[in-house]
Amino acid sequence: MYNFEFVKPSNVADALAALASEEAQALGGGQTLIPTMKQRLASPEKLVSLLGISEMQGVDVSGNIVTIGGATTHANVAAADAFSGLTGLASGIGDPAVRNRGTIGGSLANNDPAACYPAAALATGATIVTNSREILADDYFQGMFTTALKEVEIITAVRIPVPLASNYQKFEQPASRFALVGVFVAKYVDGVRVAITGASENGVFRWSEAEAALSVNFSYDAISSLSVDASDMISDLHGTKEYRANLVRVLTGRAVLSAS
Amino acid sequence: MQNISIKINGKSVSGSVEGRTLLVEFLRNDLNLTGTHVGCDTSQCGACTIHVNGVAVKSCTMFAAEADGFSVDTIEGQENADGSLNKIQQAFQDHHGLQCGFCTPGMVMSAADLLKNNSTPTEAEIRTHLDGNICRCTGYHNIVKAIMAASGQDVSAIAAE
Ligand SMILES: Cc1cc2nc3c(=O)[nH]c(=O)nc-3n(C[C@H](O)[C@H](O)[C@H](O)COP(=O)(O)OP(=O)(O)OC[C@H]3O[C@@H](n4cnc5c(N)ncnc54)[C@H](O)[C@@H]3O)c2cc1C
Ligand code: FES
Numbered sequence: 001m002y003n004f005e006f007v008k009p010s011n012v013a014d015a016l017a018a019l020a021s022e023e024a025q026a027l028g029g030g031q032t033l034i035p036t037m038k039q040r041l042a043s044p045e046k047l048v049s050l051l052g053i054s055e056m057q058g059v060d061v062s063g064n065i066v067t068i069g070g071a072t073t074h075a076n077v078a079a080a081d082a083f084s085g086l087t088g089l090a091s092g093i094g095d096p097a098v099r100n101r102g103t104i105g106g107s108l109a110n111n112d113p114a115a116c117y118p119a120a121a122l123a124t125g126a127t128i129v130t131n132s133r134e135i136l137a138d139d140y141f142q143g144m145f146t147t148a149l150k151e152v153e154i155i156t157a158v159r160i161p162v163p164l165a166s167n168y169q170k171f172e173q174p175a176s177r178f179a180l181v182g183v184f185v186a187k188y189v190d191g192v193r194v195a196i197t198g199a200s201e202n203g204v205f206r207w208s209e210a211e212a213a214l215s216v217n218f219s220y221d222a223i224s225s226l227s228v229d230a231s232d233m234i235s236d237l238h239g240t241k242e243y244r245a246n247l248v249r250v251l252t253g254r255a256v257l258s259a260s
Numbered sequence: 261m262q263n264i265s266i267k268i269n270g271k272s273v274s275g276s277v278e279g280r281t282l283l284v285e286f287l288r289n290d291l292n293l294t295g296t297h298v299g300c301d302t303s304q305c306g307a308c309t310i311h312v313n314g315v316a317v318k319s320c321t322m323f324a325a326e327a328d329g330f331s332v333d334t335i336e337g338q339e340n341a342d343g344s345l346n347k348i349q350q351a352f353q354d355h356h357g358l359q360c361g362f363c364t365p366g367m368v369m370s371a372a373d374l375l376k377n378n379s380t381p382t383e384a385e386i387r388t389h390l391d392g393n394i395c396r397c398t399g400y401h402n403i404v405k406a407i408m409a410a411s412g413q414d415v416s417a418i419a420a421e
């Protein structure tokens with residue numbers, strides 16, 4: 001790994017000032033970035049740790065909104081007194097040591113096509129709050145590893161409207177423990193949203209046919225005869241396009257049956 | 261280089277590290293605490309598991325500078341005050357929870373992390389908690405049995421495998 005300067009500011013303004021220099025990069029929990037730097041796929045000259053910023057920590061539930069600080073670890077979300085779809089998803093990411101370091105901001109900024117949080121954010125219509133603006137999840141995810149974030153912009157918080165019922169189903173890729181396919185189903189007064197991770201070449205997406213069917217009838221039967229087009233699905237040694245397309249329907253059904 | 265100070269196994273330690281120095285490198289190379297192992301260096305195997313501020317962390321996936329001002333516990337600090345093996349270590353020995361022993365420091369630290377929050381875990385809870393700890397030798401059975409025994413549960417009905 002190439003060497004770099006390490007800084008750990010205690011507030012957002014100082015972090016932005018540090019990030020303004022050439023080749024500076026934000027460091028969340030490092031559970032993606034450190035392995036990437038070891039492979040020399042990233043070589044920042046300065047790393048700006050966000051974990052010392054107290055205003056970016058913690059989970060707050062007030063009324064119908066859960067607000068999660070951008071530097072909150074997966075373990076702290078898993079342990080929070082929030083809706084079960086969200087805490088269940090957080091408690092299934094990676095393994096305990098990964099959850100004790102990895103953060104929601106890092107996961108959403110990275111937008112790995114097999115990551116879990118993008119499915120939760122998209123299915124709940126979350127708002128991604130940065131140092132300068134608020135971005136709706138529908139506008140935020142722009143394909144694998146691509147987001148609406150600009151060069152010097154950090155996720156300070158994520159606001160999630162609490163669903164009436166929700167569930168996340170993840171079919172683990174057994175070696176990496178990432179999602180081979182993951183489905184988040186969230187039911188609201190005005191309809192149901194279904195977001196799929198792990199499956200598509202275009203990253204996380206909403207399965208609109210299932211949303212329409214489940215909004216009329218929130219049951220397994222409503223989607224049991226639907227299918228997604230396999231042509232856009234990822235194909236690799238862990239599963240073919242058709243296998244992933246089938247998992248999308250199966251896991252959506254399980255999520256509906258388990259939603260609470 | 262930057263100066264850091266960390267409380268390691270209860271003792272204050274200072275050192276000078278590069279930005280890129282991993283916490284496990286600081287422990288092993290600078291402090292000669294070689295009980296923490298590096299199995300993969302790719303965040304997968306958990307041989308490098310230690311506790312940072314009381315929670316399990318992969319020390320190959322954290323920079324030493326990130327731990328400045330924190331408290332760190334490693335396998336070297338796990339023994340009882342009189343130098344004997346602690347109950348988890350003793351249970352690994354009693355129940356053959358290791359073969360080559362390479363994964364063992366990480367297994368013991370992960371087990372300690374589990375038992376702190378869940379004093380009598382079920383077999384399923386132990387297996388789930390060890391998701392990030394890979395063992396090439398044992399097949400896990402006796403590791404799980406050792407952790408159940410360390411938590412005071414009766415393992416006499418679990419066959420040796
Ligand atoms: C063994 C293992 C298993 C895993 N399993 C899963 C899994 O099952 N599901 C899953 O979803 N993930 C999984 N992960 C990934 C894990 O969740 C990471 O924690 C996460 O992807 C990145 O978060 P981080 O805080 O570690 O970010 P980092 O690695 O620190 O950073 C990742 C990227 O985000 C940027 N960044 C970090 N924080 C912010 C911020 N607040 N604002 C803007 N940019 C930011 C960084 O500059 C970098 O580009 C796994 C990782 C490992 C090592
Ligand atoms: S050496 Fe750290 S996880 Fe394998």
Ligand code: FES
Pocket residue numbers: 357358359360361362363364394395396397398
């Ligand atoms: S005992 Fe050899 S790797 Fe676990």
